[in-house]
Amino acid sequence: MSENKKVYLSALDEYINKVYILVLLLVPGACQCAGILYTFEKFMGWLPAVSWIALIIFDVTCLIYLATGIFFIKTGFSKGLVKASKLKLGKIFLVVIMFIQFNFILYMVPAKDFWGFAFFFVILTSFFLDFKMVAITSLEIAGSLVVSWIVRGDILLPLKDEMFIANMLNRIVCVSLSLPTTVLLTYLISRFLVNAKKDEMERNNEQVKNVLNSVQTLSENLFSAGNALSQISENESTSVEELSATSEQLVESSNVLGSKTEESMANLNELDEWKNVVADNVEKVERTSNDLLNKSKENEKLLSDLKSINKEVSDSMVATTEVAQKLSEAVEQIGTTLSLINEISASTNLLALNASIEAARAGEAGRGFAVVAQEVGNLANSTKESLDEVETVIARVQSNVDEITMHVGENSRKLEKQNEYFTNVFAGIKDMTELLLVSADAVSTMGEAHGKQAMVIQNTVSINKEIAESIRNENTQFNSINDMVESNVNDISEMTAQINAINGMVDEINKLLKREE
Helix, strand or coil: CCCCCCCCCCHHHHHHHHHHHHHHHHHHHHHHHHHHHHHHHHHCCCCCCCCHHHHHHHHHHHHHHHHHHHHHHHHCEECCEECHHHHHHHHHHHHHHHHHHHHHHHHHCCCCCHHHHHHHHHHHHHHHCCHHHHHHHHHHHHHHHHHHHHHCHHHHCCCCCCCHHHHHHHHHHHHHHHHHHHHHHHHHHHHHHHHHHHHHHHHHHHHHHHHHHHHHHHHHHHHHHHHHHHHHHHHHHHHHHHHHHHHHHHHHHHHHHHHHHHHHHHHHHHHHHHHHHHHHHHHHHHHHHHHHHHHHHHHHHHHHHHHHHHHHHHHHHHHHHHHHHHHHHHHHHHHHHHHHHHHHHHHHHHHHHHHHHHHHHHCCCCHHHHHHHHHHHHHHHHHHHHHHHHHHHHHHHHHHHHHHHHHHHHHHHHHHHHHHHHHHHHHHHHHHHHHHHHHHHHHHHHHHHHHHHHHHHHHHHHHHHHHHHHHHHHHHHHHHHHHHHHHHHHHHHHHHHHHHHHHHHHHHHHHHHHHHC
């Protein structure tokens, strides 16, 4: 039998399962209660004749019996049914503890009325509806009573008075009638009630058999129809699943394409927005290039004019240098003339000195000549002083002329260097002008290209908008198809579930039919 297969129990099996647990707990539990009661009575001093050692042994055995009963319950079931071996051992265990505990109590706590509990012990075993077990227990209890009356008659038997014979006869009759009656009752219940149930079941089975035959035929028809519907459902489900998967893939691809198109449109819109900015900047660059070209041409003209003026200044500096050179030469000639005058003045002064000497020699006759000679000497000295002053002025003029010549030469060299720089700058500006012309042409060409690009972008934006709208319409249609497919899938799933339910019912009917067979 499979682990997952449901176990069907008869009423008798259900009863034995419950009784097995109940009696295995009830009998040891009753013994445990007796042990607790006797321990309390001993503690209170009401059982002075009972030994503490015997009482402790009794309590320990009660605990052992209770643990053993729990062990039998824990290990006695298999798949919801009491094991036959455990049931047999449990019955033997109960018969044994009934005998032991009854005698233990009988001799540990001797009482004249304890024989009445014999019926309680026997009734506990009758729960199993096993008359053999009840009969054995009854014989054990009856035999124990007889032996105890013989061994401990002074304590267990009634007082030997005028009622002794009557009391003993009553006990014997009561035990002799009660125990066999309990055995007989157990036998009747276990045998006749079970047989009556079997007869009733046989009659019911005969009535049900015809119904089961019809049900079997119906089950076969339902099974065939269920298989056909199941096959159709599987084929339809497979087709719908493939269609659904394809539709979902198309929707997913369309969504991806739509998102990419929207992203492209966003980029193109952004590019379209930047178009005006680029156009403005291209226009500004073109305008600035043209302005810069005009400024370069103006600078080129100004530099050309400046070069001409600079050449004139350079020529003037050359002329000035020549004039200074001539002035220097004239000053040198004046110096030569002054030197000659200075020599004449010196000679005149010497001549005046000689005339003064000769006039002195002449005496009175030469006094007038001496005065003339003196005046001539004074004139010569005055002339010498004037010549000295003129020489000083000429030297200063010569120094200034030399300085002017030096500065004019240096300025002339600087002007030549400046002219060289002007020539290089002029050439550079000329080259820059040519490059600006090329740049202006390129900017103009770029402006035209940008205009064409703007037109293309505008057309692309319009096309992408149309594509996006088409994709949205396709997505709507795909979603509608997907919804219809999902609805069909749900319907097919429901139909499949109903088919499975029918097949399940057919299987259950077949199982019932097979079990009845």
